[in-house]
Structures are given as C-alpha cells and as structure tokens.
Amino acid sequence: MAISFKKTYKFAVKSALYITLFSTGFLAGMMYFFDILRWDFIAIFVVSLFIFSFFVIQYRVERFIYRRVKKIYDDVSLLESSTFRNKSITTDMATLTREVQKFARDKKIEIETLKIREEYRREFLGNVSHELKTPLFTVQGYLLTLLDGAMNDKTLRKKYLQRAEKGVERLIYIVQDLDMITKLEVGDLNLNYTKFNIVEVVQNVFDLLEMKADKKNIMLMFDMKYIKPVMVYADREKIQQVITNLVVNSIKYGRENGTTEISIEDLVNNKIIVRIKDNGEGIEKKHIPRLFERFYRVDKSGARTEGGSGLGLSIVKHIIEGHDEKIYVESKFGEGSEFSFTLEKMK
Structure with a gap:
C-alpha cells in the first residue's frame, strides 16, 4: 500500500x-x-x-x-x-476522518440492506410454505378420506378425486409460476418481438375471462370503440399474459356488479399506454410500494379465497421491465385501482 x-x-x-x-x-x-x-x-x-x-x-x-x-x-x-x-x-487527519466516516456510512447502509433482504427472505419462505401447504393439505385430506372408506361410495369417490385434482392443478400452477419468475429474474425472458394489434389481444383476454367475470357479474369493456387497429411492437404472448394477469386481478378484487375497463392511449415518443381500471375494493397507500413482490398480500389474514399463485403481479412487472417499459399503479381504497403500462407503438 x-x-x-x-x-x-x-x-x-x-x-x-x-x-x-x-x-x-x-x-x-x-x-x-x-x-x-x-x-x-x-x-x-x-x-x-x-x-x-x-x-x-x-x-x-x-x-x-x-x-x-x-x-x-x-x-x-x-x-x-x-x-x-x-x-x-x-x-492528514481531516482526510482520514472523512474516509472513516464514509466507510462507516457505507457499512451502515450495507448492514441495513442485509437486514431488509433477510426480512424479505423470511417473509418469502413463509409465503411459499403457505402457498404450497394449502393445496397439499387439501389433496392429502381428500385422499385420506377416500382411504378411510369413502372410496366405496362412487359419488363421494368421484367428488373427492375431482377436488383433489383441483388441488394438484393449483400446485402445478404455483410451481410453473415460480419457475417462470425465476427465469425472468435471471434475465432468461427470450422475448419474441412481433408487430401486432393490441386491441385484438385485449379482446382475446376478454373472451377467455368472460365466464370468470360473469360469476361476479363484472362487465369487461373498452373505454370506447376502437375501429382502427393499434399496432405495437412487443412479444405478443407475453403481453397477453400481462393483460390476462391484470384483468384476473381486477376480477378477483372487484366488487359484485362492477366493471373492468381497458383504455389504450397515445403517448409521446411513439409510445402507447394501456390502462386497466376497475371499481373494486382498492388498495391502501401503504401497500402500493410492495404490490409487485412475490406472494405479497394486501390481506394479511393469509386467506386466498380466490386462489391463484400470488405471483401474477410480480410476473407482470418482470415482463414489462424486460421490454424496457414502465408499469404504474394508482389506487384509492374503497374506490378502485388502475394498473397501466407502456408499449412501443408501430405505424
């Protein structure tokens, strides 16, 4: 030295x-x-x-x-x-003092960051455990009931096997989403950019989720009639997944007889912004900064009456950021929420 x-x-x-x-x-x-x-x-x-x-x-x-x-x-x-x-x-004492103070500040920031990461790790492991435990115990319960004698009853046997199958499907869904988000986080996104009509993609999502929305009498609609196509340049499959996840979220937390409205607006620099707005229960302001974390729950009770893997919004964020675009969220508790993201527009 x-x-x-x-x-x-x-x-x-x-x-x-x-x-x-x-x-x-x-x-x-x-x-x-x-x-x-x-x-x-x-x-x-x-x-x-x-x-x-x-x-x-x-x-x-x-x-x-x-x-x-x-x-x-x-x-x-x-x-x-x-x-x-x-x-x-x-x-030189003045220089040495500044260097030691800077070192101490850096170490303090590093320690605080490590504490936050450790807390996040514990919370994440707890959430993963909860998400996997629920369907596993469900499947185990139905199978044990069948083994205890319910297998002899054809009606019960079919019903319990069907319910056990739903539990297995949810496990597969969670594992697939975990696998996907792991790939997204390490940059293994493999985007296939193409030119496509975003209006058509939104309509496809509406068609797919129409029955799900009907169960709560929620209307899926555009803010206006889009006569001309709106062409964008992105990965069509991934963007459809983004819109699907956001619409599913709006249905899941939307109110009975409510609406989910999608609008597509022009921005500067050849960009458009897609807005998904609902009039559901909304989100408290304190939860918004953590919405896109894996398994983060606004409802701390741990109940998941609506199912899902708990990874939908996290996947959405990674896909949009993988396109070098931005995602935004605005919400008023008790009034509804609006998720929006940008895309590159093509002529």
Whole structure:
C-alpha cells in the first residue's frame, strides 16, 4: 500500500519554533553571562536549529501517525471493504476522518440492506410454505378420506378425486409460476418481438375471462370503440399474459356488479399506454410500494379465497421491465385501482 503523506506543517513549525526560542534564549543568556555574546553566531544557530528541529519533528510525527493509521487501514481491510482498502494511506487527519466516516456510512447502509433482504427472505419462505401447504393439505385430506372408506361410495369417490385434482392443478400452477419468475429474474425472458394489434389481444383476454367475470357479474369493456387497429411492437404472448394477469386481478378484487375497463392511449415518443381500471375494493397507500413482490398480500389474514399463485403481479412487472417499459399503479381504497403500462407503438 503506497504512502501518501499529505503534509500539514503547522504542528512541526510550532514545535520547532518553541524549541528554537527556548534554545536561543538559553544560549544567548549563557553567552551574555560569560561575556562572549556574538549575534552572527546566534543567527546561524537559530536558523540551523529551526530547520533541523522542523524536519526531525515533521518526519518523526509523520512516521508515528503513519504506523498507527496503517493499523486502522489493516483492521478495516479485514472487513473486506475494497473501496477503503485500495485507498493510499493518508496521515492528514481531516482526510482520514472523512474516509472513516464514509466507510462507516457505507457499512451502515450495507448492514441495513442485509437486514431488509433477510426480512424479505423470511417473509418469502413463509409465503411459499403457505402457498404450497394449502393445496397439499387439501389433496392429502381428500385422499385420506377416500382411504378411510369413502372410496366405496362412487359419488363421494368421484367428488373427492375431482377436488383433489383441483388441488394438484393449483400446485402445478404455483410451481410453473415460480419457475417462470425465476427465469425472468435471471434475465432468461427470450422475448419474441412481433408487430401486432393490441386491441385484438385485449379482446382475446376478454373472451377467455368472460365466464370468470360473469360469476361476479363484472362487465369487461373498452373505454370506447376502437375501429382502427393499434399496432405495437412487443412479444405478443407475453403481453397477453400481462393483460390476462391484470384483468384476473381486477376480477378477483372487484366488487359484485362492477366493471373492468381497458383504455389504450397515445403517448409521446411513439409510445402507447394501456390502462386497466376497475371499481373494486382498492388498495391502501401503504401497500402500493410492495404490490409487485412475490406472494405479497394486501390481506394479511393469509386467506386466498380466490386462489391463484400470488405471483401474477410480480410476473407482470418482470415482463414489462424486460421490454424496457414502465408499469404504474394508482389506487384509492374503497374506490378502485388502475394498473397501466407502456408499449412501443408501430405505424
């Protein structure tokens, strides 16, 4: 590690001056006492002593401070702080203080980040456990009931096997979504960009989810009649999945006899924005920053009466960001929510 003395001479100058004044006064007094006072000799003595004292003090103090400061750097190096360890050693106290304070701030931020990640990890593992446990216990319960004698009843046997199958389907759905989001997070998105009509994709999603919406008497609709196609450049399959997840979400948390409305608007720089708006229960403001986390629940009771893997919004966020686009959410608790995302528009 290179030595980089950023010298401050104030201490050495003062110390050398005190020594010179004392020594000169003592020498002049002795010469006066013995009646051999010579001012030319005293002048040479003063200059020589001051210069000698200054350099000796400066050198010794620098070496003294350097050895102790070097130990601080070495101790810090044990903490694997590469940004601090690679710096040259300075004996300037102001510079050293700034570097140590910066190191302490960086370490504090790092520790706080690790705490947040650890909390997120615990919460994520708890959520995964809950999501998998529910369908597993459901399947196990029906199978045990069948083994305990219900198998002999043809009606019960068929009903319980059908319910067990639904539990297995949910497990498969969760595992598939986990596999997908893992690939998305490592950048394995494999987007297949094509030019397509986004209006047609939205209509396809409406057709697919019409029966699901009818169960709650929710109307799926456009904000207006789109006569001309709106062409975009993206991965059609992935964008359909995004719209499907958002519409499913709006149905799941929408109110009876409500609406889910989709609008497509032009933005600047050859962009469009797709808005999915509902008049459902809405989301409290404190939950919005964490909505796109895996398995994050607004309802902390842990109930999932509507099913689903809990990964829908997280998948949506990764797909949109994989297209280098933005996703937004606005919501008023008790009034409804609006999710929107941008896409590149084609002529």
